[in-house]
Amino acid sequence: MKKFIIKTLGCKVNQCESEAIRNALVESGRGIASGDEGGADVVIVNTCSVTRKAAMQSRQAVRQAIRANPDARIVVTGCHAQTAAAEMAAIDGVDLIVGNRDKHMIPRRILSQLPEHADGAVPTECSDTDRPGTNRIDQFEMLPAMATGSRTRPFLKIQDGCDAYCTYCIVPHARGRSRSLPMDQVLKQIEQLGRLGYREVVLTGIHIGCYGHDLTPATGLIELLCLIREAGSIDRVRVSSIEPAELSDAIIDLACSGQDQSGRLCPHFHIPLQSGDDGILKRMHRPYSRDDFKARVQRIIGRLPDAAIGVDTLIGFPGETDAAFEHTYDLIRSLPVAYLHVFPFSAREGTPAFTFKDQVPAPVVKKRCARMRRLGAKKRQEFYARHVGKAVTVLVEATRDRISGCLKGFSDNYIPVLFDGSDDLANTFQPVEIKDISADGVPAGVVFDRTTDG
Incomplete structure (x- = not known):
């Protein structure tokens, strides 16, 4: 039996896509090779480019895969393959580069068309994703969400891409325009997961709050969540990261009702803040203020006192003064959030922030991140402690x-x-x-x- 390995870096969307690729290969008769011990005929590395560290880890993962599997053919895909195809192709031992547009075709390509070890130019399939006049990604790429192994809560990708173009973010260049899986297909996949015995599904995407805006007729996330509840195919539904301006009162209210029903929405919201300073938020091109964010969190807790609220922070953005950082720290400290994800700013070539002159020194960023992570740990323990006896x-x-x-x-x-x-x-x-x-x-x-x- 031919065997393969998939190595995944980055976000839940990448994890979801890798899982779908794995399932398609298993269904076609491929076996899964174990660990890094070799024995694989094909190794797929699904890369990330959201930060410089993620890009570096992606390159390291490719080199490790080549060393551990010298006889295997190496396929590199994902966001770093999309945004740095030439760099990845220059790594000796890589056989094929596949961008995000064609990621869903990897199972078929491996089975029927993957070339022998590259000798010279590495075949590369990385269509431009967002520049006008190019073959950009406009359609949702179908990757069925059939979970395998021990995962109890499978991910279902319902949206991909982003139109926001925050000044620090490379993702729109790596993922293309926002696009959605049609509602009937979402419901069909959830029904299939329910028949397989799963009790909860996590809806994920790059900009999930924009779900349905590109469909005809246009719709939205709340409409989808209501249909999922009406269908009753799965017991619990969880939503991945959602922007504060897109976490509507209707979605919050839906999480308050019908907790004994199938299709119930979990009282758990992960909301990117990035900065609690209004000046930095404007430089980031974020469409809300610190007061908007505070009001949204207070609205959630007012309706759902035990809700888990996770928050993303991006520390050290160009121009972040000591006072601006303190605005972020004080805002988080004042709010009943459950946990934090703390990221240091990483300048990504091709984004406006890459050219900003007032970069924050690395030691300062490191110190601020450490302080914010300590606050995050304190918030997490306080959240847990509030539930003792419940x-x-x-x-x-x-x-x-x-x-x-x-x-x-x-x-x-x-x-x-x-x-x-x-x-x-x-x-x-x-x-x-x-x-x-x-x-x-x-x-x-x-x-x-x-x-x-x-």
């Missing part, structure tokens, strides 16, 4: 915690919980009372009524 509904995962041996799972408001129980609880909903927080900061609980499932 009952949460946990979707039990198929694999146990490696350290404690306990069952594990996530509540609807994204609290990871460890608890004792038998293996037959896997992929069921269990009511768990959170008793305490372990020494390493993980909530621990007890199942108090095993007769409930659903």
Whole structure:
């Protein structure tokens, strides 16, 4: 049996796409090679370019794959393949470069057309994604979301691309225009996941709040979420990162209602802030103010006091003074957020911010990031502590915690919980009372009524 390995870097969208490619290859009769021990006939590296570090890690992953699998053919795809195709093709041992436009064709290409080891020019398929007059990506590339392995909450990509063009972001150049999976196909895939026994699905995309704007007739995310609830094909739905201006009152209200229904929306919202300083937000080309963000968080907590709110921050953007950073820090400190993702600014060639002159020195950025991460850890522990003594509904995962041996799972408001129980609880909903927080900061609980499932 021919075997393959897929290595994935970056976001949930990349993970979703890699999973779909893997499933298509398995269905066609390919086997999955284990780890980095060699034995693969094909290695696919799905790259990321969102930061300079991600680009560097992508190049490292390609070189590691070549060293570990000297006889395999190496296929490089993803955002760094799209934005730096020549750089990736120059790595000795790469056999094929495939951009995001043609990523969905990789299974068929590997099976029927992949050339022998490249000798000279490396075949490259990376159509321009966004420049007028070019063959840009305008259609949603179909990658079915059939989960495999031990994943309890499969990702379903419903949207790709972005039209926002924030001044720091390379993603529109790597992913192209915003485009959506038609509603009937979303519902069909969720129905298929439900038939396979999955209880929760995570809807993901690059700019998911723009879902449906490109469809005919135009629609929106709230309409899709309502249809998913009406269909009742899956028990729980979780939405990945969503912009503050696009997290409407209607979406918040939907998460408040019907918590005993199938298709219920989890009270968990991951909202990019990036900066809490209005001047920096304008330089970033972000369409909201710090007061807008604060009002949105307060609206969520007013309706859903136990909701998990995750926040992205981008630290060290050009022109970020000490005062501007303090505006961000003070805003986060004042809000009941559950956790932070802290990113240092990374100048990406091809974006306006790459040319900005007032760059923040690296040591200053590092110090600010460390301080913000400490705040994030404090916020996370405070969020967990607020739930001690409360009952949460946990979707039990198929694999146990490696350290404690306990069952594990996530509540609807994204609290990871460890608890004792038998293996037959896997992929069921269990009511768990959170008793305490372990020494390493993980909530621990007890199942108090095993007769409930659903």
